[in-house]
Amino acid sequence: MATIYQVSERAGVSLATVSRVMNGSAKVGEATRTKVLKAMQELNYRPNSIAQSLASNCSNSVGMLVSEVHGPFFGEMMSGVENELRSVGKHVIIAAGHSDVASEKDAIEFLISRKCDALILHVDAVTDEYLLELHKQTPVVVLNRLVKGMEENCICLNNELGGYLATKAMLELGHKQIAYISGPLFKLDVRDRLAGHQRALQEAGLVFDPGLFMEGDFHEAGGVAAMEKLLARGRSFSAVVCANDEMACGAMNCARDNRLEIPKDLSIMGFDNVIMSRYTFPHLSTIDFPAGEMGRMAARWVRKHIYQDDKLKVQNLFEPSLVLRDSALPVSA
Amino acid sequence: MATIYQVSERAGVSLATVSRVMNGSAKVGEATRTKVLKAMQELNYRPNSIAQSLASNCSNSVGMLVSEVHGPFFGEMMSGVENELRSVGKHVIIAAGHSDVASEKDAIEFLISRKCDALILHVDAVTDEYLLELHKQTPVVVLNRLVKGMEENCICLNNELGGYLATKAMLELGHKQIAYISGPLFKLDVRDRLAGHQRALQEAGLVFDPGLFMEGDFHEAGGVAAMEKLLARGRSFSAVVCANDEMACGAMNCARDNRLEIPKDLSIMGFDNVIMSRYTFPHLSTIDFPAGEMGRMAARWVRKHIYQDDKLKVQNLFEPSLVLRDSALPVSA
DNA sequence: GCTAATAATGTAAGCGCTTTCACAAATGTT
DNA sequence: AACATTTGTGAAAGCGCTTACATTATTAGC
Numbered sequence: 001m002a003t004i005y006q007v008s009e010r011a012g013v014s015l016a017t018v019s020r021v022m023n024g025s026a027k028v029g030e031a032t033r034t035k036v037l038k039a040m041q042e043l044n045y046r047p048n049s050i051a052q053s054l055a056s057n058c059s060n061s062v063g064m065l066v067s068e069v070h071g072p073f074f075g076e077m078m079s080g081v082e083n084e085l086r087s088v089g090k091h092v093i094i095a096a097g098h099s100d101v102a103s104e105k106d107a108i109e110f111l112i113s114r115k116c117d118a119l120i121l122h123v124d125a126v127t128d129e130y131l132l133e134l135h136k137q138t139p140v141v142v143l144n145r146l147v148k149g150m151e152e153n154c155i156c157l158n159n160e161l162g163g164y165l166a167t168k169a170m171l172e173l174g175h176k177q178i179a180y181i182s183g184p185l186f187k188l189d190v191r192d193r194l195a196g197h198q199r200a201l202q203e204a205g206l207v208f209d210p211g212l213f214m215e216g217d218f219h220e221a222g223g224v225a226a227m228e229k230l231l232a233r234g235r236s237f238s239a240v241v242c243a244n245d246e247m248a249c250g251a252m253n254c255a256r257d258n259r260l261e262i263p264k265d266l267s268i269m270g271f272d273n274v275i276m277s278r279y280t281f282p283h284l285s286t287i288d289f290p291a292g293e294m295g296r297m298a299a300r301w302v303r304k305h306i307y308q309d310d311k312l313k314v315q316n317l318f319e320p321s322l323v324l325r326d327s328a329l330p331v332s333a
Numbered sequence: 334m335a336t337i338y339q340v341s342e343r344a345g346v347s348l349a350t351v352s353r354v355m356n357g358s359a360k361v362g363e364a365t366r367t368k369v370l371k372a373m374q375e376l377n378y379r380p381n382s383i384a385q386s387l388a389s390n391c392s393n394s395v396g397m398l399v400s401e402v403h404g405p406f407f408g409e410m411m412s413g414v415e416n417e418l419r420s421v422g423k424h425v426i427i428a429a430g431h432s433d434v435a436s437e438k439d440a441i442e443f444l445i446s447r448k449c450d451a452l453i454l455h456v457d458a459v460t461d462e463y464l465l466e467l468h469k470q471t472p473v474v475v476l477n478r479l480v481k482g483m484e485e486n487c488i489c490l491n492n493e494l495g496g497y498l499a500t501k502a503m504l505e506l507g508h509k510q511i512a513y514i515s516g517p518l519f520k521l522d523v524r525d526r527l528a529g530h531q532r533a534l535q536e537a538g539l540v541f542d543p544g545l546f547m548e549g550d551f552h553e554a555g556g557v558a559a560m561e562k563l564l565a566r567g568r569s570f571s572a573v574v575c576a577n578d579e580m581a582c583g584a585m586n587c588a589r590d591n592r593l594e595i596p597k598d599l600s601i602m603g604f605d606n607v608i609m610s611r612y613t614f615p616h617l618s619t620i621d622f623p624a625g626e627m628g629r630m631a632a633r634w635v636r637k638h639i640y641q642d643d644k645l646k647v648q649n650l651f652e653p654s655l656v657l658r659d660s661a662l663p664v665s666a
Numbered sequence: 667g668c669t670a671a672t673a674a675t676g677t678a679a680g681c682g683c684t685t686t687c688a689c690a691a692a693t694g695t696t
Numbered sequence: 697a698a699c700a701t702t703t704g705t706g707a708a709a710g711c712g713c714t715t716a717c718a719t720t721a722t723t724a725g726c
Contacts, residue, residue, distance in 0.1 A: 280614060
């Protein structure tokens with residue numbers, strides 16, 4: 001592989017000049033530029049990005065940490081990030097945190113030692129304090145989590161609004177007895193979604209009934225289990241809104257196993273609008289989570305603040321929206 | 334951030350010695366080693382991996398190119414690769430090829446300029462010749478595609494066997510009239526799956542009937558369209574095997590829209606065992622595609638051949654397996 | 667026509683490591 | 697006791713770039 005030195009030799013100029021035509025960092029005469037370009041071409045020269053990084057103290061790479069590489073949104077988010085970044089010649093290094101404190105910290109250390117210019121984090125185990133501290137050391141953007149003191153670095157979804165919209169949709173279909181299966185309550189977004197649910201109820205003059213509430217685990221099995229318990233309580237309800245699509249699937253399957261027809265006997269609402277929701281039977285009504293857009297925005301944040309792409313605008317808060325499909329119907333009778 | 338120089342100063346030894354204790358590349362006296370380790374600790378030293386890469390001519394990174402970052406197997410494959418590689422301190426840089434020749438080549442160029450120690454490719458647009466050529470220039474492992482002349486570098490699934498197993502399962506349930514919805518025939522794996530289907534038919538003494546065959550596009554809509562046409566032909570069949578799960582979903586939905594009950598009136602088989610197949614109604618019977626394992630194996634290939642982890646064994650051919658769920662039933666009457 | 671800017675290019679000092687080579691000290695061999 | 701090994705360490709030359717800073721060529725100003 002040719003080096004910058006060989007190019008300079010062939011073009012009959014100095015190293016510095018070659019570097020200058022590569023980076024456009026200073027004026028170069030038209031004739032020289034052409035000579036250099038020609039030499040590059042002939043040698044099929046490709047700059048060694050490692051050397052560039054070392055010399056410029058900029059690795060042109062950003063680290064992305066997600067809970068699970070094969071998790072439901074990851075693909076979408078990742079895709080947004082990759083697209084946005086590669087279009088400007090930066091690359092993304094990925095790592096998984098497995099929702100475990102030690103593992104997340106470990107991955108972050110790894111990314112830092114890799115000299116990433118910035119970190120895009122989708123984490124849920126480490127504390128806010130840790131993130132705040134990290135933020136002082138290295139540029140960080142946090143996805144789907146609002147950390148007090150670094151709001152500018154967070155790209156979030158308005159989860160409260162999502163929860164609100166989900167329940168509101170059911171209310172508008174005439175449902176009055178609405179069960180709610182939440183995610184693990186230690187997560188902030190889970191509590192926000194629940195708060196939205198409660199607000200919708202309240203606005204409709206309904207009171208939140210703990211008897212129609214279950215804490216789930218965001219997995220299908222958790223949805224099944226929650227539904228099972230809900231049914232076992234013998235309370236009547238015509239709709240159930242779930243804090244994510246997986247649990248909604250579980251709930252649907254469980255309901256069906258209990259001879260309830262969906263949506264005739266029971267309406268179901270999910271959350272996230274993961275790919276799968278388009279394939280279930282019946283197709284799941286859900287709340288769209290613009291994961292791809294948010295990933296793209298995180299990347300844009302990095303472009304703007306780290307790579308000085310000043311005119312870029314970044315949007316910190318995203319709005320969820322309702323996706324009505326077949327799993328929810330007006331209350332019958 | 335501390336440099337190796339500061340560590341050496343503090344420990345009262347030379348740069349070289351510090352480097353040696355870091356890499357274990359040569360013997361260092363016990364006392365010195367302790368001194369150095371202590372100095373590192375005190376300075377919270379973290380080697381600059383960029384500098385290491387430049388000096389050692391090894392970037393400790395491997396590039397991974399996939400069709401779509403948010404594609405169906407990508408998450409699984411990626412996850413396998415990331416796991417295997419990060420456990421040994423290497424990182425993975427990702428890029429998407431979008432099944433387009435120019436885009437794939439572009440991404441490969443990008444990865445190469447990034448000095449990846451090896452490339453893991455999941456591509457379908459570039460030609461075998463191109464891959465062969467690339468293989469001469471830089472270490473490459475190809476996923477899910479057998480390239481003649483570099484078989485050792487390919488990690489494949491026995492697609493023919495998969496196709497065979499899918500149809501065989503239907504035959505064993507007593508089905509005699511089995512429709513087949515394939516993927517785009519320009520893809521090798523698609524043709525292999527079809528060949529397996531035909532072999533199963535043949536072994537059962539049945540002849541392949543073009544009237545029960547449709548070429549699809551691997552997407553849900555394609556499954557719907559194919560099913561529609563199949564139905565429109567007015568031919569009778571009691572089972573349909575699809576070349577992937579998405580199309581199987583489409584086919585199921587379409588069949589249902591045409592008042593066919595699944596699996597009572599029609600049995601359906603998918604291929605790939607993507608996450609989604611566990612959530613459909615009824616749960617989809619399918620052929621398991623061990624994407625995660627294959628990704629892991631690709632990473633292991635790299636560890637073995639590039640990072641000299643000699644005792645590692647790599648398996649080039651993977652066997653698919655049947656996953657029977659609810660969408661296939663013995664033929665009724 | 668002479669000085670002061672300005673533009674274009676070259677020189678060389680790093681960036682933070684690895685690694686070869688040389689050398690001194692410790693150990694083993696007869 | 698003389699020599700050959702082995703072991704531990706340091707000096708220094710890169711790796712392929714970027715980027716002050718220095719230098720020369722060009723143009724402008726008067």
